[in-house]
Amino acid sequence: MHEMAIAQALLDVVLAEAEDHNLIMVDRVVVQVGEMAAVVPKSLEFCFSILANHTAASGAKLIIEVTPVVARCSNCGEVFEVENFSFECPECSFVATECVSGRELMVVSVEGVRGRCDGEGSNSGN
Amino acid sequence: MEKVQIPVIRNILEAHERLAQENRRIFDKAKVFVINLMSSPGAGKTSLLEQTIRALSDQISVGVIEGDIQSSEDAERIQKTNVPVVQINTGGACHLDPSMIRSALDALDLSSIDLLIIENVGNLVCPAEFNLGEHRKIMILSVTEGDDKALKYPLMFRMSSVLLINKIDLLPYIDFDVEKIRKECKKLNPHQIIFEISCKTGRGISQWVKWLESELDQHYGEVNWW
Structure with a gap:
């Protein structure tokens, strides 16, 4: 159950972005979670919703995009989707060590409502 | 009121990664080689530590x-081997994180240590996701856990430089296909080195310790791949 720790780290990033961009309310957060990241999306959603309570991201919808595991063969250059966690290249049978995607734990975007901004040194008020 | 979408592209664990890198700098400055030992509960982490500490050259200070959710039983076992040990109780958390390691370092004199072994919380999932600043991740799988674990918990197998297959003295009594798991690990992590060991009989321990000593010799020779 390390999703709570990951949800806390996620919320920290979201609130920092919200403050930097003068958002008074966050209503949607898009994240990428690699298929190989040891994260259960439903559990992450649940933990995030609990932690976000009483913050600017309270009630925000968390959209989780799961990215497939993709590897690049260092022998023949083939880029292929890894199935059943075998990194063996389908072209030349070399076992690839380079992982192109599949381990992401990434915030992609934060959406919300921007507060009034006078144009000069917006006061985020921490 | 203006609705906006802010593109971000930031690693969720960036704060953890920063702390892990700070730990790494501390280790490198003090010339301490650090391994992060991971496995399920009961696979033999503490037994491996006892065996390893005994078998390592006297020249190497350990x-x-x-790391445990509760209790100091493991630390008490290690204390008997006369090496400095710090117990972290995570109080429920299922893995160690780099800030816990940083706090524990206050209680260790790194200048008198060559090899620091971090025994992670027993868990085949969560510890694999958190870098602690270590130089190598090492994992143990005991044969009683079954030979299907590499494909069920691929991240830890992918991230570990070494897989120690422990309790091989029990092989005659259970269905565990060593070749099957070797084959799967080869496709998952071709650089991984596998040792078959028994902490009970001592079999295979000398090969593992020899590997560890040679890694210590090289110390700063390699960068993490992934």
């Missing part, structure tokens, strides 16, 4: 950080 320090240990013990």
